[in-house]
């Protein structure tokens with residue numbers, strides 16, 4: 001099994017790369033999806049979050065009110081740490097469950113936006129970073145995701161820079177060109193590096 005950590009700034013093209021790797025045969029674990037799943041309605045995770053932060057972080061339908069929780073932890077590092085004490089072990093268990101019992105030779109792609117910000121690079125055999133200049137990312141976020149310029153800029157500013165990502169990257173996927181150019185790099189990575197390394201293990 002080969003564990004690839006896939007990261008990149010918002011709008012860089014990480015989801016596009018993950019989709020192509022999945023199409024090629026990788027098992028993709030989406031860290032954001034796992035983080036949502038462990039606090040989905042009816043889960044012990046959601047009950048634990050509500051016990052810690054009170055009913056005011058629940059929406060009327062009983063689901064997690066992310067905006068309300070965000071307001072509680074946004075400016076309070078101690079509250080954020082308490083939240084992570086609840087959620088991180090649950091996320092670790094669910095992530096392990098998803099990759100248990102995979103056949104030998106499997107390429108597992110962990111799609112994790114904050115590998116660099118959280119210092120998680122050591123968890124993976126290889127780290128691939130999707131990079132694109134900030135102005136290019138900004139334009140894509142405004143054009144394709146309907147984000148306001150200001151929102152997109154704030155998100156970009158809150159993340160690591162591509163220079164910081166370069167320091168942990170084993171593989172750099174340059175997405176400043178066309179989508180086809182990106183996919184070609186992904187296919188080359190898959191055939192020339194990921195599959196051979198996964199089969200060697």
Ligand code: ADP
Nearest residue numbers: 009010011012013014015016140144177178179
């Ligand atoms: P991320 O997951 O890193 O936030 P996405 O893969 O969702 O980024 O890409 C952001 C947006 O830009 C998407 O709408 C995607 O279709 C588009 N996109 C990605 N790569 C390119 C490219 N090379 N040229 C033009 N648009 C692109």
